[in-house]
Amino acid sequence: MTQTKVILLACGSFNPPTFMHLRMFELARDHLNRLGRYQVIGGIMSPVHDNYGKKELISSTHRVALLRLALQDSDWIFLSDWEVNQSSWVRTRQVLQYHQNKLNMHTSELSGNKRHIDNDVPAWIHHAQKHCGSGNMGVRVKLLCGADLLESFGTPGLWSDQDIESLIGDHGLAVITRSGSDPYRFIYESDILSKYQNNIDIITEWITNEVSSTKIRRSLRRGESVKYLLPVEVIDYIKNNSLYSSIIDKQ
Numbered sequence: 001m002t003q004t005k006v007i008l009l010a011c012g013s014f015n016p017p018t019f020m021h022l023r024m025f026e027l028a029r030d031h032l033n034r035l036g037r038y039q040v041i042g043g044i045m046s047p048v049h050d051n052y053g054k055k056e057l058i059s060s061t062h063r064v065a066l067l068r069l070a071l072q073d074s075d076w077i078f079l080s081d082w083e084v085n086q087s088s089w090v091r092t093r094q095v096l097q098y099h100q101n102k103l104n105m106h107t108s109e110l111s112g113n114k115r116h117i118d119n120d121v122p123a124w125i126h127h128a129q130k131h132c133g134s135g136n137m138g139v140r141v142k143l144l145c146g147a148d149l150l151e152s153f154g155t156p157g158l159w160s161d162q163d164i165e166s167l168i169g170d171h172g173l174a175v176i177t178r179s180g181s182d183p184y185r186f187i188y189e190s191d192i193l194s195k196y197q198n199n200i201d202i203i204t205e206w207i208t209n210e211v212s213s214t215k216i217r218r219s220l221r222r223g224e225s226v227k228y229l230l231p232v233e234v235i236d237y238i239k240n241n242s243l244y245s246s247i248i249d250k251q
């Protein structure tokens with residue numbers, strides 16, 4: 001069986017990053033590798049731009065710092081700060097396309113005559129180069145998300161049909177189940193998702209964990225412990241920088 005090499009890219013607020021954001025990658029890698037059709041060679045976390053304008057979204061400077069701390073334990077998942085460094089919010093399709101193009105460029109340089117002299121290559125590219133093998137240009141960047149993000153495709157005006165087609169048709173989706181969502185039904189009820197069903201892998205999280213950044217922010221606001229829900233380095237950074245604390249706490 002020919003195996004497609006895959007890099008999983010998760011986008012989102014990560015406000016703050018939780019263990020569940022990291023677990024998504026481990027779950028998806030195990031699942032996709034087990035299928036035999038794929039070989040997952042890397043993961044990318046791409047925090048959303050500050051202009052996304054979501055309620056309570058803290059500055060990307062802090063979110064990037066938090067992700068760096070959260071990822072320091074991982075030898076295969078990397079931060080990409082490309083999205084936050086754009087002049088404004090970018091659609092997810094563009095995020096996937098940028099990373100796919102960048103990867104194609106760097107992996108084809110590896111297999112061709114050109115030697116790479118750019119010292120500014122992000123870690124996720126270095127890692128991909130090490131794992132894609134020479135002559136292999138077929139690494140695919142897939143979108144990794146929770147089932148609630150998949151279901152947001154049905155929110156009127158939020159995603160364009162062309163973007164959904166491209167995300168699923170050109171890249172593919174790895175979807176982690178999440179309580180309150182029913183991705184199988186959602187796909188069944190959507191013509192566009194049913195059409196590209198072969199490119200959507202649904203991964204059941206059996207060790208269910210309902211942690212969310214909203215709940216973490218709520219606990220922090222109330223001065224409650226969030227220990228064992230986030231990496232300890234992330235908790236320390238939040239405390240040291242008084243992030244997500246209530247106005248009352250700051251008085």
Ligand SMILES: Nc1ncnc2c1ncn2[C@@H]1O[C@H](COP(=O)(O)OP(=O)(O)OP(=O)(O)O)[C@@H](O)[C@H]1O
Nearest residue numbers: 012013014020145146149176178209211212213214
């Ligand atoms: N517990 C979870 N199970 C499955 N997927 C999750 C879980 N938590 C987050 N995700 C996924 O992680 C990605 C980033 O999500 P996001 O940053 O919105 O986290 P969140 O915990 O949902 O935060 P918030 O509560 O602020 O919306 C999304 O694809 C989301 O579906």
Ligand SMILES: NC(=O)c1ccc[n+]([C@@H]2O[C@H](COP(=O)(O)O)[C@@H](O)[C@H]2O)c1
Nearest residue numbers: 011012013014048091092093158159160
């Ligand atoms: N049309 C689009 O491309 C589109 C629409 C809504 C959200 N998104 C992305 O989905 C993610 C959603 O993150 P949250 O779940 O934290 O809101 C963000 O990365 C955001 O950029 C993309």
Ligand SMILES: [Zn+2]
Nearest residue numbers: 012148212213
């Ligand atoms: Zn969310």
